[in-house]
Amino acid sequence: MSKIHATAIIAKEASLDSSVEVGPYSIIGPHVQIGSGTKIGPHVVIEGRTRIGENNTLFQFSSIGAAPQDKKYAGEPTLLEIGDRNTIREFCTFNLGTVQDGGITRVGSDNLMMAYVHIAHDCQVGNNTIFANNASVAGHVEIGDWVILGGFAGVHQFCKIGPHAMLGMNTSLTQDVPPFLILSGNPAAAHGLNIEGLKRRGFSRDQINGVRHAYKLLYKSGLTLEQARLALQQAQTEHPAAQSEIALMLSFLDKSTRGIVR
Numbered sequence: 670m671s672k673i674h675a676t677a678i679i680a681k682e683a684s685l686d687s688s689v690e691v692g693p694y695s696i697i698g699p700h701v702q703i704g705s706g707t708k709i710g711p712h713v714v715i716e717g718r719t720r721i722g723e724n725n726t727l728f729q730f731s732s733i734g735a736a737p738q739d740k741k742y743a744g745e746p747t748l749l750e751i752g753d754r755n756t757i758r759e760f761c762t763f764n765l766g767t768v769q770d771g772g773i774t775r776v777g778s779d780n781l782m783m784a785y786v787h788i789a790h791d792c793q794v795g796n797n798t799i800f801a802n803n804a805s806v807a808g809h810v811e812i813g814d815w816v817i818l819g820g821f822a823g824v825h826q827f828c829k830i831g832p833h834a835m836l837g838m839n840t841s842l843t844q845d846v847p848p849f850l851i852l853s854g855n856p857a858a859a860h861g862l863n864i865e866g867l868k869r870r871g872f873s874r875d876q877i878n879g880v881r882h883a884y885k886l887l888y889k890s891g892l893t894l895e896q897a898r899l900a901l902q903q904a905q906t907e908h909p910a911a912q913s914e915i916a917l918m919l920s921f922l923d924k925s926t927r928g929i930v931r
Contacts, residue, residue, distance in 0.1 A: 674711075692729070701734065704753070717765045718746055722753040722778065731761040737790035739808060742767055752778035752796070759784045766791045770809055777814070795832070813848065815870065817863075831921045833870070835863045845925040847887065848917050849880050857930050859888055872914075879904070879911020883918050888931075898922060 672690040673679065679691065680699035689703050692711035697703075701715050706724035709715070713727050719734030727733065734749045736742055747766040750773060757763075761782050766773040770791035776782075777796035787805040788794060794806075795814035804818035807825055813832035818824070822836045825843040830836070834846045837853030837860075846852060849867065852859050862884050867877055886892065886900045901919050905912045922929070 686723075698734070717749060719749045719751070719765075721751045722755075724753055725751065725755045725757065727757045727761075728759045728784075730759050731757055731763075733757070733761070733763050735762065735764055737764045737767050737808070739767055739769075739790055741769055742790070745772070747790075748773040749776075750774070751776045752780075754778055755780045755782065757782045758786070761786045761788075763788045764790045767808070783820075789826075801838070815866065817866070819853075825927075828927055829921070829925060832917065833863055833866055835866060842930070844927045844930045845921075847921050847925075847929055849884070849914070850930070852930055859930050873910060875908070875910035876914055877911075879908030880914050880918075882908055883911070883915045887918070887929075894922070894929075 674691060674693045676693045677691045677695045679697045682699035683697050684702040686705040688705045690708040692709060694711055695709050695713040698716035700718040703721045704723040707721055708726045710727055710729040712729045713731050715733045717734035745768045749763055749765050764774060767790045774790055774792050776794045779796050780798045782800045783802045785803045786800045789806060789808040791809045792806055793811045795812055797815045798812060799817045801818060801820040803820055804822045809827045810824050811829040813830060815833045816830050817835040819836055819838035821838060822840045828842055828845055830846040831848030833849045835851045840853050840857050841855035842857045849862050850859050851861050851863050862880060864877060882904055883901055887897050892900060901915055905915045
């Protein structure tokens with residue numbers, strides 16, 4: 670039995686592995702590439718210069734690889750790249766990149782994108798993330814590994830969210846989020862660390878204690894940001910088990926462009 674439903678419309682120029690499944694009434698454009706084991710549900714539209722990896726599952730009514738929702742876009746041959754083993758639920762919208770940035774939108778591997786998630790042009794999404802229903806990220810957003818976005822969370826363009834951070838439901842984010850934080854609200858504010866998430870991912874007690882110390886320096890000490898940077902550098906020596914985690918926070922502060930949430 671064919672894995673391509675008879676009602677699906679697939680451009681002859683599209684490149685699909687022989688194991689790919691395509692459901693009824695789905696449409697796949699000429700510049701699309703799809704890797705082995707990926708399953709495309711019914712009524713899915715995949716267009717543009719879109720590359721999808723292996724063993725992904727796309728549910729019905731998703732729109733993948735459409736033109737950016739950006740008035741500057743003039744039909745340039747930009748890209749969307751999706752990794753492996755992602756679950757993309759109903760009505761998700763992932764857009765191509767723009768030439769005003771790197772020209773590519775990237776979504777990594779092992780991500781769960783729940784219904785109505787929107788990933789705008791030029792976003793860079795890592796691995797093992799969870800975007801709950803209706804979470805939306807505007808253009809040029811960078812999201813690290815293991816980030817969780819609660820339902821209806823909204824992220825302003827050009828924001829950066831560090832690895833292992835978690836945004837609560839209905840959070841409105843307009844600034845950058847250092848790694849490991851929990852935040853919520855409108856506007857978003859920091860509310861401690863994602864300790865439970867770190868425990869589930871196998872972080873040791875000493876690593877978590879080091880991250881706690883780093884958080885206190887950054888948010889509870891009354892230090893200026895520059896003073897906190899110097900204190901964090903010293904903290905790497907004081908907490909050798911968490912040296913890489915504290916270094917990650919320092920690196921994030923160096924790359925922050927919108928200022929960090931308070």
